[in-house]
Amino acid sequence: MPKASIFYFSGTGNTWWVANELAAALSQRRIEASAYSIEQIAAGRAAELVAASDLVGFGYPIYGSDLPLPMQRFIVEIEVRPAKPAFVFCTQWLWSGDGASLGAAMLRARGFEVRWGEHFHMPSNVSVPVLPWPLHTDAPPAKAKYLRHSSFRVQRLAEHIAQGRLFYRGFNTLSTVAGLLQRAPYRRHLHKFRDALAPDPARCTRCTLCVRLCPTDNLLLEHDTIRTVGRCVLCLRCYSFCPEYAMLYCGRAHRHGPPFRGPSLGFDPFALIGPHKRF
Ligand SMILES: Cc1cc2nc3c(=O)[nH]c(=O)nc-3n(C[C@H](O)[C@H](O)[C@H](O)COP(=O)(O)O)c2cc1C
Ligand code: SF4
Ligand code: SF4
Numbered sequence: 001m002p003k004a005s006i007f008y009f010s011g012t013g014n015t016w017w018v019a020n021e022l023a024a025a026l027s028q029r030r031i032e033a034s035a036y037s038i039e040q041i042a043a044g045r046a047a048e049l050v051a052a053s054d055l056v057g058f059g060y061p062i063y064g065s066d067l068p069l070p071m072q073r074f075i076v077e078i079e080v081r082p083a084k085p086a087f088v089f090c091t092q093w094l095w096s097g098d099g100a101s102l103g104a105a106m107l108r109a110r111g112f113e114v115r116w117g118e119h120f121h122m123p124s125n126v127s128v129p130v131l132p133w134p135l136h137t138d139a140p141p142a143k144a145k146y147l148r149h150s151s152f153r154v155q156r157l158a159e160h161i162a163q164g165r166l167f168y169r170g171f172n173t174l175s176t177v178a179g180l181l182q183r184a185p186y187r188r189h190l191h192k193f194r195d196a197l198a199p200d201p202a203r204c205t206r207c208t209l210c211v212r213l214c215p216t217d218n219l220l221l222e223h224d225t226i227r228t229v230g231r232c233v234l235c236l237r238c239y240s241f242c243p244e245y246a247m248l249y250c251g252r253a254h255r256h257g258p259p260f261r262g263p264s265l266g267f268d269p270f271a272l273i274g275p276h277k278r279f
Helices: 014-028 043-051 069-077 099-109 140-163 173-193 209-213 237-241
Strands: 003-008 032-037 055-061 084-092 112-121 197-199 219-222 225-228 247-249
Touching: 003 014, 003 043, 014 032, 014 055, 014 084, 014 140, 043 069, 055 069, 055 099, 069 099, 084 099, 084 140, 099 112, 099 173, 112 140, 197 225, 209 219, 209 237, 237 247
Parallel strands: 003 032, 003 055, 055 084, 084 112
Antiparallel strands: 197 247, 219 225
16 A cells, blocks of 8 residues: 655644544545654654655645745755655635645755645634734634535545646645735744743743743743743744633733634644654
């Protein structure tokens, strides 16, 4: 049976959900597939998995039409010669522009032959107070609607892969232009936000959950205070899962109901984490 490895980065669980659904859908079609969080595998192990796979997949959430920095670093770390078939997908709330084709271009430069690309609409994880109205929802029925829609796309992508039919959705000029327009300001201003998330000392109980969950070691407990060290990649994991809603964004406190807590009720963010920090 052919083997597939799917590597993903997921801040708050949406991409984890799609990666695991895809692995199951491929396995049902006689492609033995496993999904790996890039936080759980060292660079050397990734290279071994790629070498042992007939097909490789990559998934990430879209941040301002860009790839999260840990995923960019992961892609730069691996190289494949001779070329190997690959697929790429991103998860997004509304619109990513060229979210998947950007990753495809990066992967082609590393030697992958990207034959499939897809975008999945998932609930917004942007719970931070950026606008006067909420962008996120943590209501299970609303989240279930997104999952139903994405399930359909997972099955369709798996079928195209199993049949060996090329499939690229959202790889067109309009998406490329829209992606460029959103990505340029995002990249220009990202550095200003690398310390934007920090706990409110008045609400924080120093439970250290955020410290343990952070994929970049940006949060440190020192002298009974959680401090930041400028490595935030804006995954929003700390903000979403703090039991006290104590995380501040640019000094502003959470409002508008519970923050986004993953794609389904009881989602455990520890499923995502590992010792390999890429930032
Ligand atoms: C910093 C940041 C930027 C985002 N930018 C976009 C965007 O440009 N377009 C969009 O549709 N969703 C955007 N989102 C929403 C996420 O891409 C979406 O909710 C994704 O599924 C989260 O995946 P995860 O749970 O695996 O981290 C953004 C989220 C964050 C945290
Ligand atoms: S998870 Fe929340 S309460 Fe716990 S240490 Fe972090 S900010 Fe404080
Ligand atoms: S500080 Fe929070 S948002 Fe930033 S990388 Fe760490 S967990 Fe993600």
